[in-house]
Amino acid sequence: MSGGQTRHRGYGAVRTGLLVSTLILTGCSSDQSGVVLQPAAIKVPVEAPRTTGRERTASDADHAKLVASFGGEYRSPAALRLLTEVTDRLVKATDRPEETYAVTLLDSPVINAFALPNGRLYVTRGLLALASDTSEIAAVLAHEIAHVTLRHATARTELALRSQLVSRVVADVLNDPATGAQLQNQSKFALARFSRDQELEADGIGVRTLARAGYDPFGAGRFLNSLNRTTNMKTGTGMAGEPDMLATHPGTSERINLVTRAARLIGAPGLGVDERARYLAAIDGIAYGDNPGDGIVKGRRFLHPSLGIAFEVPEGFTIENTRNAVLGATGEGSRRLLFDQVESHVGQSLEEVLRATWSDSIEASSVENRMVAGNSAVTAMSRGKDWTFRLAAVRVGETTFRMIMAAKGSTDPDGAFRRWTESLSGVGPDEVKSLRPLRIQVVTAGPADTADEMARRMVVPDRPLDRFLVLNELERGAVIRAGQSYKLVVE
Structure with a gap:
């Protein structure tokens, strides 16, 4: 948990369902039936003005801000060299081989990659850790390059601007606010559908570029399958499933089917190279998971050495550290929690802080002044x-933190909430010294190695066997092959 993080469209950001539940935790209480009817597509008049051209420039300041929002650049000369060489090879296989690209490796555990219209490509170290060979990372880059060559960002911006203009003209000039609001609502669905269609188009073009460059076109499907399995590990703890009608990405299963069909049209498996050994050598030793300086999860305990705080969540909760907050949920999703830092003004009481950062009503009789770990606190209830x-x-x-626990229905989570808040404590210097960053280590399997034995060597918050299998694209019961390289997470 650190400063705010800018969100960007990308190859396949793994976002927890808890980020979706943040809408619940911040007090939104929209009434939804669970059935969404898709409105008709927006009819944009042909006389509506068009945006001009394609912006190929971006200031160094904008680039620096974007990189900072993802934790800064990650220094790994071997990995960056591989990414650059793969990008150059892919660009030569596109319909625009004259265009130039620059790759930036981001110091973020989030699994994501994205592109800007000016040819800047961004890949997180979290995505590098998940991929298993060069053809898979080439598939990611080919997808992002396709977004640029197809001018997707410009088309999306143009549709958004034209839709906004039509809505404003209808509402203000023609004095029909109701129709203007309806058009604006329709535009949200149209833009989301447009973005999903762009993702699928980039997937198809990306697979063809992958094959033209001499890489295994089935690498795209393998990576998306690993991404899907990673997401499913989260859904097993009450986190997000497939996106809804307003999502800008199609479901991962749909994308896997599309890229697999596209690869089969090119040829049978075995076509092209995967360069697995080269890839594993390039990522050997890269950081894995949270940067301890931004807070770290150790089982049910969260520690943030820079902020000097720690806490432990009640049994049954799984927690995840994001750049904006610590989020948690029980396995069935009936209880959720959020911990974050909020702004407070000089002289502002803690009760005023709660009311200022919560959009639903707070029960006046529930407001209570307390001491939590020797610190002033105010607690309250909201239904x-x-x-x-x-x-x-x-x-x-001088820092104010917010702790929120939600229980589905009318059940009051007060007991678990009090145990959680009372666990808040400082972080001692010895504990800070014990925090070591995790990293990927590539090891060669011996004759007696099994998946269970190798998983026991993994230093991860939970489910070491599942994480080992996903990182190495193995299914349960898979035989470990002596002499083959595998990824482990170690200190």
Whole structure:
């Protein structure tokens, strides 16, 4: 958990369902039936003005801000050299071989890659850790390059601007606010559908570029399958499933089917190279998971050495550290929690902080002044349509933290909430010294090695066997082959 993070469209960002549930935790209480009817496509008049050209320039300041929002650049000369060489090879196989690209490796555990219209490509170290060979990372880059060559960003911006203009003209000039609002609502669905169609188009073009460059075209499907398995590990703990009608990406299963069909049209498996050994050598030793300086999860315990705080969530919760907050959920998803840092003004009481950062009503009789780990705190309750919330604002020195626990239905989560808040404590110097960053280590399997034995060597917060299998594209019961290289997560 650190500063705010800018969100970008990308290859396949793994976002937890808890990020979706943040909408619940921040007090939104929209009434949704669960059935979404897709409105008719927007009819944009032909006389509506068009945006001009394609912006190929971006300031160094904008680039620096974007990189900073993802934790800065990650220094790995071997990995960056591989990414650059693969990009150059792919560009020569596109319909625009004259265009230039620059790759930036981001110091983020999030699995993501994205491109800007000016030819800048961004790949996170989290995505590098998940991929298993060069053809897979080439598939990711080919997809992002396709977005640029197909001018997707410009087309999306143009549609958005034209839709906004039509809505504004209808509402303001023609004095028909109701129709203007309806058009604006329709535009959200149209833009989301447009973005999903662009993703599928980039997938198809990317597979063909992959094959033309001499890489295994089935690498795209293998990577998306690993991405899907990683997402499913989260859905098993109450996190997000497939996207809804307003999602900008199609479902991963749909994408896997599309890229697999596209690869089969090119040829049978075995076509092209995967360069697995080269890829594993390039990523050997890269960081894995959270940067301890931004906070780290160790089982049910969260520690943030820079902020000097730690806490432990109740049994049954799984937590994840994001750049904006610590999020958590029980396995069945009936309880969720959020911990973040909030702004407070000089002289502002903690009760005022809670009310200022919570959009639903707070029960006046539930407001309670308390001491939490020797720090001033105010707790309260809020009831939504489908969830019951317990809230706390805790002041530690000059910093104010917010702790929120939600229980589905009318059940009051007060018992678990109090155990969680009372676990808040400082972080001692010895504990800080014990925090070591995790990294990927590529090892060669011996004759007696099994998946279970190798998983026991993994230093991960939970489910070491599942994580070992996903990282190495293995299914349960798979035989470990002596002499073959495998990825482990170690300190």
